[in-house]
Amino acid sequence: MNTIKTTYREAVREAIREAIRQDSRVFLMGEDVGRYGGCFAVSKGLLDELGPERIRDTPLSESAFVGAGIGAAMGGMRPIVEIMTVNFSLLALDQILNNAATILHMSGGQFNIPLVIRMATGGGRQLAAQHSHSLEGWYAHIPGIKVLAPATLEDARGMLWTALEDPDPVLIFENALLYNLEGELPADAGPVGIDKAKVLRSGTDVSLITYGGSLYKTLDAAERLAGEGISAEVLDLRTLRPLDTPAILASVAKTHRAVIVDEGWRSGSISAEISTRLMEGAFYELDAPVARVCSAEVPMPYPKHLEQAALPQAETIVQTVRQLVGGHG
Amino acid sequence: MPSLGSDMEAGTLVEWLIKPGDIVKRGDIVAVVETQKGAIDVETFEAGVVEQILVPVGEKVPVGAVLALIRSEGEAAAAPPPAPVPVPERPQPQAPIVTPGRARISPAARKHAGELGVDLAGLTGTGPGGAVTLDDVERAAQSAKLKPPTAAERHAAMRQAIGAAMARSKREIPHYYLGTTIDMSRAMAWLQTENERRPITERLLHAVLLLKAVALAVRQVPELNGFWINGESRPSQDVHVGMGISLRGGGLVAPALHQADSRSLDELMAGLRDLVQRARTGSLRSSELSDATLTITHLGEQGVDTVYGIIYPPRVALVGFGRVLERPWSVNGKIESRPLLQATLAADHRASNGHRGGLFLTALDRLLQEPEKL
Numbered sequence: 001m002n003t004i005k006t007t008y009r010e011a012v013r014e015a016i017r018e019a020i021r022q023d024s025r026v027f028l029m030g031e032d033v034g035r036y037g038g039c040f041a042v043s044k045g046l047l048d049e050l051g052p053e054r055i056r057d058t059p060l061s062e063s064a065f066v067g068a069g070i071g072a073a074m075g076g077m078r079p080i081v082e083i084m085t086v087n088f089s090l091l092a093l094d095q096i097l098n099n100a101a102t103i104l105h106m107s108g109g110q111f112n113i114p115l116v117i118r119m120a121t122g123g124g125r126q127l128a129a130q131h132s133h134s135l136e137g138w139y140a141h142i143p144g145i146k147v148l149a150p151a152t153l154e155d156a157r158g159m160l161w162t163a164l165e166d167p168d169p170v171l172i173f174e175n176a177l178l179y180n181l182e183g184e185l186p187a188d189a190g191p192v193g194i195d196k197a198k199v200l201r202s203g204t205d206v207s208l209i210t211y212g213g214s215l216y217k218t219l220d221a222a223e224r225l226a227g228e229g230i231s232a233e234v235l236d237l238r239t240l241r242p243l244d245t246p247a248i249l250a251s252v253a254k255t256h257r258a259v260i261v262d263e264g265w266r267s268g269s270i271s272a273e274i275s276t277r278l279m280e281g282a283f284y285e286l287d288a289p290v291a292r293v294c295s296a297e298v299p300m301p302y303p304k305h306l307e308q309a310a311l312p313q314a315e316t317i318v319q320t321v322r323q324l325v326g327g328h329g
Numbered sequence: 330m331p332s333l334g335s336d337m338e339a340g341t342l343v344e345w346l347i348k349p350g351d352i353v354k355r356g357d358i359v360a361v362v363e364t365q366k367g368a369i370d371v372e373t374f375e376a377g378v379v380e381q382i383l384v385p386v387g388e389k390v391p392v393g394a395v396l397a398l399i400r401s402e403g404e405a406a407a408a409p410p411p412a413p414v415p416v417p418e419r420p421q422p423q424a425p426i427v428t429p430g431r432a433r434i435s436p437a438a439r440k441h442a443g444e445l446g447v448d449l450a451g452l453t454g455t456g457p458g459g460a461v462t463l464d465d466v467e468r469a470a471q472s473a474k475l476k477p478p479t480a481a482e483r484h485a486a487m488r489q490a491i492g493a494a495m496a497r498s499k500r501e502i503p504h505y506y507l508g509t510t511i512d513m514s515r516a517m518a519w520l521q522t523e524n525e526r527r528p529i530t531e532r533l534l535h536a537v538l539l540l541k542a543v544a545l546a547v548r549q550v551p552e553l554n555g556f557w558i559n560g561e562s563r564p565s566q567d568v569h570v571g572m573g574i575s576l577r578g579g580g581l582v583a584p585a586l587h588q589a590d591s592r593s594l595d596e597l598m599a600g601l602r603d604l605v606q607r608a609r610t611g612s613l614r615s616s617e618l619s620d621a622t623l624t625i626t627h628l629g630e631q632g633v634d635t636v637y638g639i640i641y642p643p644r645v646a647l648v649g650f651g652r653v654l655e656r657p658w659s660v661n662g663k664i665e666s667r668p669l670l671q672a673t674l675a676a677d678h679r680a681s682n683g684h685r686g687g688l689f690l691t692a693l694d695r696l697l698q699e700p701e702k703l
Contacts, residue, residue: 287435
């Protein structure tokens with residue numbers, strides 16, 4: 001197969017470029033997406049290539065430009081709205097929850113909101129407690145929207161088009177640490193499904209259930225566990241709402257143990273939701289309590305060693321699995 | 330390599346503006362690096378003499394990598410590395426609740442133990458907190474398999490099984506009982522004549538006549554032949570007669586003679602012999618033990634006159650025979666001595682009514698009056 005070397009950032013950029021070229025209704029807007037090229041350089045060069053009609057810089061007001069995106073979507077456009085980070089998206093939460101997620105219902109089914117909102121999420125970059133949190137689990141609480149967490153190059157490249165095709169609002173969370181991820185992608189890579197979780201590593205002793213930025217730490221942990229004779233399955237959730245519950249249950253029915261790795265805080269989290277679904281759907285398959293590796297319940301620290309200590313790490317995952325598997329083998 | 334953006338992990342050195350021996354001061358541009366955001370000038374924050382260039386042009390290095398060495402005035406050697414930062418203890422999450430005396434058994438292990446019939450009491454757990462896990466149950470099942478049960482254990486297990494089946498039968502099945510006395514003089518006479526011309530090894534027992542007669546009679550009253558499952562009657566097309574056979578040591582089995590209604594008396598006799606022998610040596614096939622559609626209990630050899638049987642669920646009828654005994658019998662107004670047999674039917678009232686049960690016994694009697702046709 002013909003492949004190209006690329007990065008997560010370039011894959012997202014290519015997805016935006018292709019969507020704008022293929023569909024005259026698609027445009028990108030957000031803070032600094034145009035002349036500056038995006039605060040994570042995702043849209044670098046797109047303004048020159050596609051012009052100011054399609055790559056639009058907005059004033060520094062999340063509520064205003066997300067609201068404008070909703071209006072444009074109602075008016076027949078297919079906007080891609082970029083918000084710098086998930087922390088700033090809270091300024092637009094009213095628009096997202098009370099308008100985007102709700103208007104289809106409030107209008108008696110008259111108005112779909114075919115809006116895509118992209119934003120960076122996650123810590124590990126020493127940007128402290130106002131730029132580093134993982135709040136995608138909060139958004140997964142809201143009916144009326146879909147929540148995607150592309151972790152692989154394939155998904156970074158392919159999820160955007162599928163999200164734009166969706167008649168209702170879709171939020172895409174890009175873990176900012178992944179932008180520099182390098183790898184090979186088929187030259188003809190294109191849209192991917194957004195409704196199924198994916199087993200990225202098959203195993204028999206424990207299911208490691210994760211998504212987004214934690215995926216590579218989890219794969220690393222699985223590799224180390226294999227060296228100890230513990231066969232870990234790694235399930236990339238890909239989509240946090242709706243959760244692919246059958247895939248989660250099927251994996252745990254096979255391994256009988258589950259560790260959920262989530263960069264969000266533990267209390268009231270997406271990991272709590274997954275754990276509950278396992279209780280509801282796979283109680284009699286469980287051979288050990290469901291375990292979680294989450295971020296410490298503190299505002300994200302600035303100092304590097306404290307920040308790393310607060311985040312899930314491969315070592316923590318390995319230790320948690322060892323305790324869970326106990327006298328196995 | 331300086332961090333030129335919070336998400337920058339690496340940069341490519343595209344140009345050096347200094348060379349070893351140059352004197353630089355704070356703020357001088359020393360190099361150009363290429364990042365995701367474009368080419369960026371790198372300035373120095375230290376003054377001194379450039380000692381060594383470490384990264385050649387065109388090389389991509391991670392943020393934090395040393396690009397060049399600058400010796401500041403009066404500096405002799407590199408500073409010692411900083412002391413390692415101690416890693417703080419991670420607070421442990423809430424420990425799980427432990428109730429003293431309550432066994433720690435995983436849900437999956439408990440379920441699997443039920444399926445395998447493994448006794449969880451006394452198992453040592455190897456899971457988290459000493460919990461019994463699937464592996465522990467598997468191991469226990471394996472070791473139980475390796476150790477064959479003793480005769481006493483087998484006997485106890487069989488009594489348990491019989492007890493459970495009979496208790497369930499009496500609890501769930503509304504039995505009704507019908508009995509009739511059958512004149513066996515024609516049957517016994519035919520049997521005697523028949524056996525006289527046969528070698529000893531091929532002689533027939535009257536039990537075989539009873540067996541065949543039951544199998545034929547039940548075809549006329551099919552609701553007695555079959556099962557009661559999930560609240561409904563399931564009559565069987567085939568007639569597989571389960572023969573109650575008592576085992577040495579007190580056990581009881583009722584293996585089936587398959588298709589008893591369509592087999593000859595000789596075949597049935599051979600089948601019965603084979604079944605009894607194999608029942609007593611413990612080599613019955615599972616299908617024989619499970620698929621009988623009707624049971625016969627024959628206790629004549631034990632001197633029993635009348636059998637009041639308990640149906641083996643999910644079957645719906647049991648035919649009982651006592652001994653054949655010469656007794657006074659009224660024939661055409663005269664008392665004669667005749668070989669008589671008490672035949673009884675225990676039947677499930679959910680599947681059949683007494684009227685139909687009566688028809689069965691009548692048919693049985695009629696069939697036994699024409700033994701040559703059996």
